[in-house]
Amino acid sequence: MARRLGRPKAGQELLTRQRILTAALRLVDEGGVEAFSMRRLAADLGVDPMAIYHHLPGKRAVLAGLVGLVCAELRLPAPGVGAWPERVRAVARAYRGLVLAHPNLARHLIADAEAATVAALEVNEALFEALAAAGLPAPAIVRAADLVVDYIHGFALAEAAGPVGQTSVWPELVARLDELPHERFPALRRVLGGLREDDRRADPFEAGLDIILAGIVAVGGTP
């Protein structure tokens, strides 16, 4: 607990927005937003809790800074390059990649309206461009883009909530199923029992996109 006292000496690193956010991101990645606190962050930086307030005006600002930091790394597809369905897939994969890289922050990002709007503008711009190229009229573009974003959020949340690296909630649900009376959930038991090993290995994220893209074509998109 040996803290520096007063103004730091010449050789020491100064406290910086950058340094604070980098440390905060590591703490959130490791322990989640729940376990993250200004006091823990200060201890991690070897600094008095109040020192942080000189660079960022509060906890909300720190979390908003983290969202900005992470969203800046989104690599969205360039407009007009390649086929539109591939561009939609590229947007979806980029957004999902962000969530996979920082699942704990993602839960905050997605559930918090304010935080979400930061990423939403960029992501929707890319989606609108791709869907316009599909020849959809304006109202259909908005609906299709909403569907894609909502799907990514829902999928990402399930992924971020489950054990790290597990891409489906089904193993957990199946475990619960065994503890319940056999006559309950017949459709669930029948379908899950009919799955083969290689069915489970397929990437469920891409499978959802397949259905969405097929649906967009069916309601008027030109493939």
Place this chain on the structure above:
Amino acid sequence: MARRLGRPKAGQELLTRQRILTAALRLVDEGGVEAFSMRRLAADLGVDPMAIYHHLPGKRAVLAGLVGLVCAELRLPAPGVGAWPERVRAVARAYRGLVLAHPNLARHLIADAEAATVAALEVNEALFEALAAAGLPAPAIVRAADLVVDYIHGFALAEAAGPVGQTSVWPELVARLDELPHERFPALRRVLGGLREDDRRADPFEAGLDIILAGIVAVGGTP
């Protein structure tokens, strides 16, 4: 702050799991899970904070109880009645209705893995049944059901996060757009500018379901 002291007298209402959960649900509905605390709940019940622990083992248990309370009110469609796409729609609407009724709790329910599994089993049973009736093979059923659930979660979250009663995040994003340089987000500006008033009034939730159901038919479902 006049609290009853010691054992309640004969005429007084005893503290009950039911009474506690009912009060907790009201507090969460009003102030959100963030502002909810055991101490506030106790004050609301006119009781010492520790009295609650005799009926529920902690804060997590109270929140889990709320999720159970709310999920018990889900009215899912009966198996085998009507056309399968209508059953899928009925499941989606029931689940969404739950979120509309308790948006603050829904954010917790959806973002928290443990809480979500409670509702997930029931909802997926109904979805699997409907999708099996569509003639899909087992792996396709799982993927389609995942898509529907993820969509509902994503949509519901956006709805629960935004101002009450507002079914789309677009008004908020458009407001942000005006503050930014004109050359940014061209596709967003073009498409949103091309919307007419009645386009904005259409229910975006059903529009997303339209695309999903069309996609399910396209990948092999028999309508």
Place this chain on the structure above:
DNA sequence: ACCTGAACACCGTTCAAGT
């Protein structure tokens, strides 16, 4: 300018004590 330290108004929960 940049950081500290005490203080305030909160948390969830344990544990011993009251009736």
Place this chain on the structure above:
DNA sequence: ACCTGAACACCGTTCAAGT
């Protein structure tokens, strides 16, 4: 059996003070 009250180890943040 059911509830209380003090206590512990935490929070975010304000404000006055140090260097």
